[in-house]
Amino acid sequence: MNPAGYSEQMRRAWAITRKDIRIYYLKGPVLIFGVFMPVFLFLAFLMGSRQLPLAFLISGLVGMTLFFTATAVSPAIFPWEGQAKTLERLASCPITIEAVVLGDMMASTIFGIIITLVTVAIGLGLGLPLLHGIILFPVILLAACCFSAIGMLLAVPPTNVPSNIMMLSSLLKFPLVFISGIFVPLEQMPSWGLVLAFCSPLTYFTDLVRYSFTGAHYFPVLADIAALAIFTMAFTAGTMYLHKRTMPRRM
Amino acid sequence: MQDTIEVKNLTKKFGTTIAVDHISFSVHEGEIFGFLGPNGAGKTTTTRMLTGVIPPDAGFALVLGHDICRSPVLAKQGFGVVPETSNAYADLTAWQNLMLMGDLYGLPRVRAAQRASDLLATMGLLERKDQKVQGFSKGMKQRLILAMALLHEPGLLFLDEPTGGLDVQSTQMILSMLRELNRAGTTIFLTTHNMEEANRLCHRVGIIRSGKMVAIDAPERLKAAIDRVHRVEVSFDHEVPGDALAGLAGVISVNRTGDKWQITAEDKDAAIRSLVTFGIQNGVAIVTLNTLAPSLDEAFLRLTQGED
Numbered sequence: 001m002n003p004a005g006y007s008e009q010m011r012r013a014w015a016i017t018r019k020d021i022r023i024y025y026l027k028g029p030v031l032i033f034g035v036f037m038p039v040f041l042f043l044a045f046l047m048g049s050r051q052l053p054l055a056f057l058i059s060g061l062v063g064m065t066l067f068f069t070a071t072a073v074s075p076a077i078f079p080w081e082g083q084a085k086t087l088e089r090l091a092s093c094p095i096t097i098e099a100v101v102l103g104d105m106m107a108s109t110i111f112g113i114i115i116t117l118v119t120v121a122i123g124l125g126l127g128l129p130l131l132h133g134i135i136l137f138p139v140i141l142l143a144a145c146c147f148s149a150i151g152m153l154l155a156v157p158p159t160n161v162p163s164n165i166m167m168l169s170s171l172l173k174f175p176l177v178f179i180s181g182i183f184v185p186l187e188q189m190p191s192w193g194l195v196l197a198f199c200s201p202l203t204y205f206t207d208l209v210r211y212s213f214t215g216a217h218y219f220p221v222l223a224d225i226a227a228l229a230i231f232t233m234a235f236t237a238g239t240m241y242l243h244k245r246t247m248p249r250r251m
Numbered sequence: 252m253q254d255t256i257e258v259k260n261l262t263k264k265f266g267t268t269i270a271v272d273h274i275s276f277s278v279h280e281g282e283i284f285g286f287l288g289p290n291g292a293g294k295t296t297t298t299r300m301l302t303g304v305i306p307p308d309a310g311f312a313l314v315l316g317h318d319i320c321r322s323p324v325l326a327k328q329g330f331g332v333v334p335e336t337s338n339a340y341a342d343l344t345a346w347q348n349l350m351l352m353g354d355l356y357g358l359p360r361v362r363a364a365q366r367a368s369d370l371l372a373t374m375g376l377l378e379r380k381d382q383k384v385q386g387f388s389k390g391m392k393q394r395l396i397l398a399m400a401l402l403h404e405p406g407l408l409f410l411d412e413p414t415g416g417l418d419v420q421s422t423q424m425i426l427s428m429l430r431e432l433n434r435a436g437t438t439i440f441l442t443t444h445n446m447e448e449a450n451r452l453c454h455r456v457g458i459i460r461s462g463k464m465v466a467i468d469a470p471e472r473l474k475a476a477i478d479r480v481h482r483v484e485v486s487f488d489h490e491v492p493g494d495a496l497a498g499l500a501g502v503i504s505v506n507r508t509g510d511k512w513q514i515t516a517e518d519k520d521a522a523i524r525s526l527v528t529f530g531i532q533n534g535v536a537i538v539t540l541n542t543l544a545p546s547l548d549e550a551f552l553r554l555t556q557g558e559d
Contacts, residue, residue: 001357004324008357015354023342085338091304092334093355094327248305 009099016095016103017110024073024080025111034069034115041177052185055214058123060182063206065119067177070112070144074151075169077104078243082160082250097247098240101152105236108148109141116140128213135221136212142228143205149235150201156242158249181206186218201231253280255407255438256301260310263296270296272462273310283429283439285453285470287446289555293462294442295335298411301440302332315407328356330407331400335415335442337392341385345376345395348384349402356403363402370398373428390421397425401432408432411442426452446551460555473554481519482543485526486511487535495533499525511539 001008024030042061081087090100117140124130154169178184179193180202189197197203204224211217217224256278263271271293278284288294299305301312303323312319317326339348346367353363371377374394384392393413400408410429414422429452433439443449449456450470457467466473496505496512501521506513516522519542530537 003328003357004322009324011357012355015351018354019340019343019351022347023340084341085334085336086340088299088304088334089332089338090355092302092327092332093352094324094357095355096324251299251304 003094004096009096010102012093012095013099013103013106016090016100017106020073020077020104020107021110024077025107030073031115034065034072034111035118037068037072039119052183054126055128056185056210058119058126058128059210059213060206062116062119062123062209063180063182063202064177066112066116066140066143066205067147067202068173069115070108070147071151071154071169071173072108073111074104074108074148075154075165076162078155078250079160079162079165083162088251091247091251097244101240101243105145105148105152105239108151109144112144112147113140116144123213130212131215132212135208139205139208139212139225139228142225142232143201143208146201146205146228146232146235149232149239152239152243153235156239156246158246160250176200176202179203181218201228201235204228204231254278254313255280255315256284256440257313258297258301258310259312261297261300261307261312262309263293263300263305264308269462271300271307271459274459274462274464275310276457276464276467278438278440279455280438281433281436282454283433283441283452285449285456286440286442286459287444287449287456287551288459292459292555294459295411297459298409298440298442302330302409303327328403329405330409331403331405333393333396333400333408333410333413335411337389337396339384339392339395339399342383344381344383345371345387345398346380348395348399352399352402358403366402366404367398370401374398374424390417393417393421394424397428405437407438407440409440409442412444413441414443414445414448458551458554465554481516481522483514483516483519483522483526484508484511484539484541484543485514486538487530488538489535491529491533491535495529496526499529501525513543 039061041064042057046057078087081090120136130136154172155165157165157168159165179196180200181189181197182202184193186194186197186203186207204219204227207218208221208224211221219227254277258277259275260273261271261275262269262273274297286294286297296305300307301314301319303319303326306320314326315329319326340351343351349367349370350363353360353367358366368377371380374397376391376394376398379387379391384395387395397413413425417425426448429439429441441449441453453470455467455469456473458465493505493507493512496502496514499522501516501518502525503515503517514522514526523540526537526540
């Protein structure tokens, strides 16, 4: 066994994932927040913009759910663990920082996917046809990885005060939802809004979900997938690099 | 004797403060090394650098033959850490904490479960294995932390104040376990404030003051080195004249304290031999004979109270 080898570090990252799920995700309030938050936002917009079709709103709900759930807990894990000194334990164990970050990302990816599948089921239950399921499910996985990386990026500032990170997280997450074509179709956005939308990975995921349910899309499907993949790789590499630099300052 | 830890010019700065200032020392394989120093001297910072928690700003540390900065995973695979503050996951049970450690050290599941059962039994925690750690007392948490550090049978164990604030039973259990581990070949790096603990456990101690190593030696030699003169306390079954004692070889001065004589001597060994010969020649028997060496506390205070 080479403890520093990729396969062994993957195994240890999976141990971090299981620990995270057990401690942070399998909690009533977290699960309830994960489901209710997007549903309430969706209901607010359903009542406020009755001219938008249900298929459009459900697609947005799926996008929003995955985005919110995959970034709900992960930004606060490092500050929590820093406060409880368990991060110091991990730092003295034979696991790389990259593997710890990967383990945290995998936990939020799994959590995001499971909750999102519930909203997909709600959409199907409301009678929406799933036209391109073969696109939807792999794309949910890809986007979950991307949003989990965003969640971990939000945790980069080396503070051990979770409320600071959660405030920063909310400041970035909510505006992102409004510029990503979830409530306002990209076709109706002003040019400056479109420029902002291009910078958001949520835009491409929502476009793909809409394509899966309605067949309509703003960008070519391959361009959406490529953009999501590029964002995922960039955010994953970025979060691992930055956490490696800031980790000693948490101790 | 091989070195388990080799430290050369290790340095750590926090802003403009130099917490650890170019320290060099080594810990031999199979020994218990006590790392002593007053609060803020740099003990914990040094331990954190040696365990790969924070990187040094200069110098290097070889731990179990691996550079802790360049090959941290390989170094960490071989040692266990018991930090000052209990850092088991409070929301997990004792068993889940141990299994997590097993996974993080790459132990096969069956082996980890066997080791966990054995260690929990040894630590007196087997019946509480399925309870969450948040309900544990401080002593129980500390025993669990020790079990977590020992799960992968490390050849080197770092302990930072392992008995701080514990009751007598937990303290004795941990200390006797450390002795057993050391007898079985485990090298122990012990950071402590407790001089009595260091005196009784450690083969060698290193004393750090203001980030600099001021002494490294065996506790007895360290105690002897701080005083150039030695004190011997003796009592006889008959009265003896003080002048006669003062004239003995190696004796500098004598003082009467109750029924005893306190003798200061440059050479402890010569003075004791003279006293024994004096007793035989004068037909008086020695009732008590004690060497009054300075305690490790005194040595520590002397070494750590100098000018910075």
